Amino acid sequence: MNYTRSMRIKAFGENMWKNKALLLLILPGFVLIVLFSYIPMGGLVLAFKEFNYTKGIWKSDWVGFDNIKFLFMSGDTAWRMIRNTIGYYVLFRVVGTIANVSLAIALNECRHKYFAKFSQTIMIMPTFISFIAISFIVSGLLADNGYVNNILQSLGFEKIQFYIEPKYWPAILTLVHVWKETGYGSVIYLSALAGMDQEMFEAADIDGANRWQKIRYLTLPMLSSTIAIMTLLSLGNMMHSSTGLFYQVTRNIGALYPATQTLDTYVLNALSEGGSTFGITAGVTFIQSVVGCFMTVVVNLIVRKISPEHSLF
Amino acid sequence: MMNKIKSNQPILTIVLGILTLVAVLPLVLIVIVSFSSTESISLNGFTFFPSSWSLEGWQYVSKYSGQIVQSYIITIYETVVGTILMLLITSMFAYALSRSNWMLTPFLSIFLLITMLFSGGMVSQYIIRTNVYHLKDNLLVLVIPGAMSVYNCLIMRTFIKSNVPESLIDAAKMDGAGEMYLYFKVILPLMKPCLAALGFMAAVGHWNEWQTSMLYISDPDKASLQLLLMRIENSMQYLQNNMENLSIAEIKALQTAPSDSMRMAILCITMGPILIAYPFFQKYFVKGITVGSVKG
Structure with missing residues (x-):
């Protein structure tokens, strides 16, 4: 036993020495991961502390679950943020996937290849706009005095004050999301379509199937596995949302919060205002991290069953 | 049957054409507004057919050119340095990870996996970067944390494993090539399509980045283009909301300043380079995305 262990250690040492380059x-990547991923993980203890600038993270006083309790006891903000985060995640997944797959099929069916290529090039552009x-x-x-209100007015309707009324924002944000992401999002489905077996389609032609059939x-059905994998892999990010969309596009206007505030924008807002509530904000990120980790592990178990080559581990 | 296929094509083409227009028209609107005259904007709002054209907006931009050039330099620094560092550091890690006969590989895989499962979150990241590493207002914060990308590392590793045969590495070693020589002279050239796709995405990410700048950069001389855009927007809103506190001259200046066309002109300057560069990189995307099947 001891003999084999020392042999193993020796072999390991030799292997390390041989591959010292x-x-x-x-080395550089390793150091960066430790500095910017592992050490901040330790900082999550802040969720259970009352942060004090002079004492720093490690020496601040423990308060147990007080921060998280406070978060859920003080009004319905916490529930609203969680509802918005998960609600938009589901909305964007459903609408986004339908848009991506439809566009991919449309581009694939288009017989004018140059036109399809051109329109794809244009439609990817919004992805690269900040x-x-x-x-x-x-x-x-x-x-x-914007474009939409001008049209409304010229048609004889009342102007709409979009930046005061939260009720319009789920639709607006979904539209912006689809406009920005669909061109790029369809690329992966398009490449799945390109890899499909053409003989099946020829056989279907002979059997007299029409285009819709x-x-x-x-x-x-051939795309369904790609759709399933993309959906499953995104579940790990369920508690996160694009701060660009929910913080910038909504201009961080308080009147819109009922429809636009998500966990990430709450945290970003708290950080940029630099308040004294770091402990409570850390509570929010703690919940995000735990749920994210749980979802990733569960999802990976599922993916490993149905399609091992796509699993993370 | 052929007739049926043909008869569907025009409808499909028209639908795709409309979608293409929808994708591009907002961008066209920006360019048009940047060339619209102030009277036209205040009279008709944003429109594709302004009543009169003018260069006011662009002339106003040139007044601020000092600040804009400064911000351009910061953005170019962040994009170039950030992208090169990411490609270099991440691909070095990926190459080492791809070597199957290295005994550290299983440990490193778990080391990377944990960072994908669990993250410290924005708050502890912020406090550690500012309180412990003192990166506030330090330009390194824009390029260093993103220099090692775990996700890209796994993509690169998969790419190396499926495109560089192990026998090639063995043969090069037989000829006396060291690891460093192998990495720089054999592996990096072979990774070109992968590096182009990931590099372009990283460059776009850096170019459009605003959150890190907003949180960590307060010195106006270190503001990137996106942060400058945010600042202009906020200060205009601030001025408009506090009209009663301004002197008459200031209100007059505010009312006559071509604020909308100027903002849109700055926007054109900001978006231009990416939209021009992008078609040249497009062919790499499909490859870049399809090699993206991450597996540990």
Whole structure:
């Protein structure tokens, strides 16, 4: 036993020495991960402390679950944020996936290949525009003298004060999300379509299937595994939302919070205002981390069952 | 049957054409507004057909050119340095990780996996970066934390494993190539399509980045373009909300300043480079995304 263990240690040492150049190659990345991923994980203890600037994270006093209790006891903000975060996640997943798959099928069916390529090029463009720019565009469209209100007025309707009324924002944010992400999001489905077996379609042609039947009975079932994998892999980010969309595009306007405040924008807001409530805010990030970890592990167990090559571990 | 297929095509083409227009029209609107005259904007709001054109907005931008050039330099620094560091440090890690006969590989895989499962969250990141590492107002904070990307590392590792045969590495070693020589002269050139796709995405990410700047950079001389845009927006809102506190001259200046066309002109300057560079990188995306099947 001891003999084999020392042998193993020796073999390991030899392997390390032989590949010492590899150690040098991983060194910078290794140090960065420790500094910017592992050490901040330790900082999560802040969720159970009352943060005091002069004492620092490690020496601040423990308060147990007080921060998280306070979060849920003080009004319905916490529930509202959680509802918004998960609600928008589901909404964007459903609408986004339908848009991505439809666009991919449409581009694939288009016989004018150059036109399809051109329109794909244009439709990917919004992906590369920053949310600051998009918030300018959206306010240009929705402001008091914006494009939409001009049209409403010329048609004889009342102007709508979009930046005061929360009820319009689920639709607005979904539209902006679809506008920005669909071109790029369809690429992965398009490449799945390109890899499909063409013989099946030829056989379907011979059997007299029409276009819709082929889409319904061949294309969609073939895409279903890609759709399932993409959906499952996104579940780990369920508690996160794009701060660009929910903080910038909504201009962080308080009147809209009922429909737009998510966990991430709450944290970002607290940080940029630099208040003294770091403990409570850390409580929010703690909940995000725990739920995210749980979802990733569960999802991975499922993915490993249905499609081992896509699993994370 | 052929007839049926043909008869569907025009409708499909028209639908795709409309969607393409929807995708691009907001961008066109920005360019048009940047060239619209102030009277036209205050009279008709944002419109595709302004009653009169003018260069006011762009002239106003040139007044601020000092600040804009400064911000451009910061953004270019962040994009270039951040992207190169990420590609170098991440691909070095990925190459070492791809070597199957290295005994540290299983340990490193778990080391990377944990960071994907669990994160410290924004608050503790913020406090540790400012309180412990003192990165507030330090330009390194824009490029260093993103220099090692775990997700990209796994993509690169998969790419190396499926595109660089182990026998090639063995043969090069037989000829006396050291690991460093192997990495720089054999692996990096072979990784070109993968590096182009991930590099472009990283560059776009850096170019559009605002959150890190907003949280960590308060010195106006270190503001990136996106942060500058945010600042202009906020200060205009501030001025408009506090009209009663301003002197008459200031109100007059505010009313005559081509604020909308100027903002849109700055926006054009900010978005331009990416939209121009992007078509050249497009061919790498499909590859970049499809090699993205992450597996540990």
